[in-house]
Amino acid sequence: MTSINLAALQQEGYTEVATLPEVLADRPMHYCPGCHHGIAHRLVAEALEELGQVERTICVSSIGCSVFIYNYMHLDTVEAPHGRAAAVATGVKRARPDAFVFTYQGDGDLASIGLAESMHCANRGEKLSIVFINNTVYGMTGGQMAPTTLPGQKTTTSPGGRCASTEGLPLKMAEIMAGLGGVAYSARVATTSLKRIVEAKKAIKAAFQCQIDGRGFGFVELLSACPTNWRMTPLQANERVEKELIPYFPLGVFKDDANDPACSVSGGDS
Amino acid sequence: MTASRKFLKGNEAVVYGALAAGCRCYFGYPITPQNDIPELMSSEMVKVGGQFVQAESEVGAANMLLGAAACGVRAFTSSSSPGVSLMQEAISYMAGSELPGVIVNMARGGPGLGDIGSSQGDYFQAVKGGGHGDYRCYVLAPATCQEAYDHMIEAFDVAYAWRVPVLVLGDAILGQMKEPVTTWTPDVNADAGKDWRLEGASGRPERLLKSLFLEDGALAGHNAKLQTRYRDMQPLSRLETVGVDDAELVIVAFGTIGRIARSAASQLRKQGHKVGVARPVTLFPFPVAQLQALAVPGRRFLTIEQNCGQMVEDVRLALAGKAEVAFHGHLPGNLPNPDEFIQPILDALAAKA
Numbered sequence A: 001m002t003s004i005n006l007a008a009l010q011q012e013g014y015t016e017v018a019t020l021p022e023v024l025a026d027r028p029m030h031y032c033p034g035c036h037h038g039i040a041h042r043l044v045a046e047a048l049e050e051l052g053q054v055e056r057t058i059c060v061s062s063i064g065c066s067v068f069i070y071n072y073m074h075l076d077t078v079e080a081p082h083g084r085a086a087a088v089a090t091g092v093k094r095a096r097p098d099a100f101v102f103t104y105q106g107d108g109d110l111a112s113i114g115l116a117e118s119m120h121c122a123n124r125g126e127k128l129s130i131v132f133i134n135n136t137v138y139g140m141t142g143g144q145m146a147p148t149t150l151p152g153q154k155t156t157t158s159p160g161g162r163c164a165s166t167e168g169l170p171l172k173m174a175e176i177m178a179g180l181g182g183v184a185y186s187a188r189v190a191t192t193s194l195k196r197i198v199e200a201k202k203a204i205k206a207a208f209q210c211q212i213d214g215r216g217f218g219f220v221e222l223l224s225a226c227p228t229n230w231r232m233t234p235l236q237a238n239e240r241v242e243k244e245l246i247p248y249f250p251l252g253v254f255k256d257d258a259n260d261p262a263c264s265v266s267g268g269d270s
Numbered sequence B: 001m002t003a004s005r006k007f008l009k010g011n012e013a014v015v016y017g018a019l020a021a022g023c024r025c026y027f028g029y030p031i032t033p034q035n036d037i038p039e040l041m042s043s044e045m046v047k048v049g050g051q052f053v054q055a056e057s058e059v060g061a062a063n064m065l066l067g068a069a070a071c072g073v074r075a076f077t078s079s080s081s082p083g084v085s086l087m088q089e090a091i092s093y094m095a096g097s098e099l100p101g102v103i104v105n106m107a108r109g110g111p112g113l114g115d116i117g118s119s120q121g122d123y124f125q126a127v128k129g130g131g132h133g134d135y136r137c138y139v140l141a142p143a144t145c146q147e148a149y150d151h152m153i154e155a156f157d158v159a160y161a162w163r164v165p166v167l168v169l170g171d172a173i174l175g176q177m178k179e180p181v182t183t184w185t186p187d188v189n190a191d192a193g194k195d196w197r198l199e200g201a202s203g204r205p206e207r208l209l210k211s212l213f214l215e216d217g218a219l220a221g222h223n224a225k226l227q228t229r230y231r232d233m234q235p236l237s238r239l240e241t242v243g244v245d246d247a248e249l250v251i252v253a254f255g256t257i258g259r260i261a262r263s264a265a266s267q268l269r270k271q272g273h274k275v276g277v278a279r280p281v282t283l284f285p286f287p288v289a290q291l292q293a294l295a296v297p298g299r300r301f302l303t304i305e306q307n308c309g310q311m312v313e314d315v316r317l318a319l320a321g322k323a324e325v326a327f328h329g330h331l332p333g334n335l336p337n338p339d340e341f342i343q344p345i346l347d348a349l350a351a352k353a
């Protein structure tokens, strides 16, 4: 993919119906065809712009396929060790309370190696936001079993399918986070259709708004396709999210203190 | 610079030294014998308007330090040996990302859970990198409560001047002993870090702090740059010497053991034995040239450590065969006493060691 020559396209009679957010770098992404990381990046970029946060944002990147998020967003960024993004983000936010701080993490990163850092960050009610990409596998390392791998799902380290009695059941992070005291907002969304993408963006903005208002920790889980490691075409992978992931990982808002006056505290963080 | 006099434990001196140095974030997790540091920080840091976080683990604490350091805000964490092992991942990332953080290790006995008494068993971990990859920390080894205070101020200055993690390696004795300390407040360079720190990319291009270098040749170049920096830091090395001019035997010892060796040496001086002490104050960079200068013909060396023989390897490397270097290891688990050093020193003097 090369940069779009808008003027040339317009001469051919095309009209512009959407623009790239300025914070998103106009550069081809390394993600596989049909990967949902790209959609998630764009939604994060649009949310940051629409909420006017770009110039005060510090992004904490994680280790997984999205480790290069900093190549795609014009944001100050620090790279966290695998699983430690929530602890790094805590340090960033405590050092710079005026900054808008978010992490972007995969399911292996957040729900396995970084479970302690993630849950304690949430439980402390750190005024930051986490965008969590659940694709039910370790994408970057070649499709091994993740804590979110579905029962029976075959991966390179669960060749016979994940066995609930020896490998446990998938962690439902959005629900787990919603049960923690410091969490102001927790939701699960998907990006399989235009309608769902609109909902996903709403959830990301709601999670970000908690931080802007100083209400507490915001969490959004995005069910995402990894066609490469699922050994599927992009369309099949999209369908798998609908038919297999959503029934196990229900979509919805599990906590929103904006609708619960008892949880809200006064005063913004800026 | 304003100075006053206080009676402080080593752990407390660390806290007040850090605050004087402009430290505004502390992240920690309880472990003996350094608990005074998080306990005192939980109130003192709040008084100066800074941030105190009791982390979920030392893994968390060290990564919080990484985050605060990325913002160019003076921050530190402290622990003792088992906890410092857990911090090695973050320290390696900080070294790779060129982030200035300060880590205090009030070391205790190992391996494993060891004990809560003093030990120098973490020397290798401190000075050889400790985590994965080719990197070094600047390592200071305070021997007195005054040094604990002063070294915290130096630690932040060096961390920011060179963009390296700095380790202050004390031990259970230093953390718990109480001495008069002259407290002072340095001028802090608020501009340090202004061309790389993260604050939001407002009115300038975005900044990136990372340790991943995949492009062809990029990691090699990055490693070469770090190695050059470590070599350039060599002039910062320091060796404190006492009674070495006419010494037949020079004892090399660091930290509190250096101090105990000094008591033993002065006892022996009174009996007419020509014994001196050389105490490396910086463990990395190691005072190689200063030690070499002491290796005059006929002079012997004895390294004393509270471990099974770690710094002695660096002393032998530094002296490069120019002098014989004996070793006496005081085992972690036993509290050292100057009297116990007398016989090993006499043996070394008599070239029996």
Ligand SMILES: Cc1ncc(C[n+]2csc(CCOP(=O)(O)OP(=O)(O)O)c2C)c(N)n1
Residues within 6 Å of the ligand: A063, A064, A065, A066, A082, A105, A106, A107, A108, A109, A110, A133, A135, A137, A138, A139, A140, A141, A146
């Ligand atoms: C300490 C450590 N252990 C293991 C790895 C190897 N590793 C890199 S990415 C990754 C998992 C990534 O999976 P996930 O977080 O789900 O992200 P995805 O690639 O699926 O988006 C692992 C195990 C590492 N970099 N560091």
Ligand code: SF4
Residues within 6 Å of the ligand: A030, A031, A032, A034, A035, A036, A037, A065, A135, A139, A140, A225, A226, A227, A228, A229
């Ligand atoms: S491996 Fe999976 S998660 Fe990674 S880029 Fe490809 S499709 Fe996306």
Ligand SMILES: [Mg+2]
Residues within 6 Å of the ligand: A064, A106, A107, A108, A133, A134, A135, A136, A137, A138, A139, A146
């Ligand atoms: Mg994944």
